[in-house]
Amino acid sequence: MLVWRKKYSIGVSRLDADHLTLVSLLNQLHINMAEELSREAVEPVLAALQCYSEHHFDFEESLMVKFGYPELDFHRACHDSFCRQVTELARDAHANHDVARGLRALLGRWLFDHVVTVDGRFGTWLKANRITVPTFHRSRRAILPPADQRQPCHA
Ligand SMILES: [Fe+2]
Numbered sequence: 001m002l003v004w005r006k007k008y009s010i011g012v013s014r015l016d017a018d019h020l021t022l023v024s025l026l027n028q029l030h031i032n033m034a035e036e037l038s039r040e041a042v043e044p045v046l047a048a049l050q051c052y053s054e055h056h057f058d059f060e061e062s063l064m065v066k067f068g069y070p071e072l073d074f075h076r077a078c079h080d081s082f083c084r085q086v087t088e089l090a091r092d093a094h095a096n097h098d099v100a101r102g103l104r105a106l107l108g109r110w111l112f113d114h115v116v117t118v119d120g121r122f123g124t125w126l127k128a129n130r131i132t133v134p135t136f137h138r139s140r141r142a143i144l145p146p147a148d149q150r151q152p153c154h155a
Pocket residue numbers: 015019056060115119
């Protein structure tokens with residue numbers, strides 16, 4: 001199990017809350033795999049991940065556009081690549097391939113190579129430029145609301 005650590009924070013609470021969701025998804029996948037629920041392990045995580053990507057990446061990129069972040073194009077390309085990989089895994093899962101390990105590896109890499117490192121760079125840039133992103137608004141809590149309140153996502 002992966003525990004969220006302060007050092008993973010990029011200093012923008014609204015983005016950190018979404019990133020925490022990613023850790024929860026990775027842990028959910030890990031638990032289901034340990035219980036050998038391989039197929040069941042993957043489907044809800046993939047569905048949540050497609051929803052996550054759609055909303056989180058849009059929001060993160062909108063902040064970059066708003067504040068004129070110079071690495072926007074590179075960052076957007078990273079997001080696009082991740083979406084493509086998730087879509088590929090979803091397609092393989094749909095064709096009855098076991099993608100649990102591949103998904104876990106992708107998520108693990110994404111957390112450290114993107115969230116902590118590349119998103120972290122955005123957080124550092126915001127701080128260096130003394131830009132503060134408003135904290136939570138009650139209407140927008142974590143990226144994934146409880147399942148019974150979730151709107152369908154079109155990834
Ligand atoms: Fe992010």
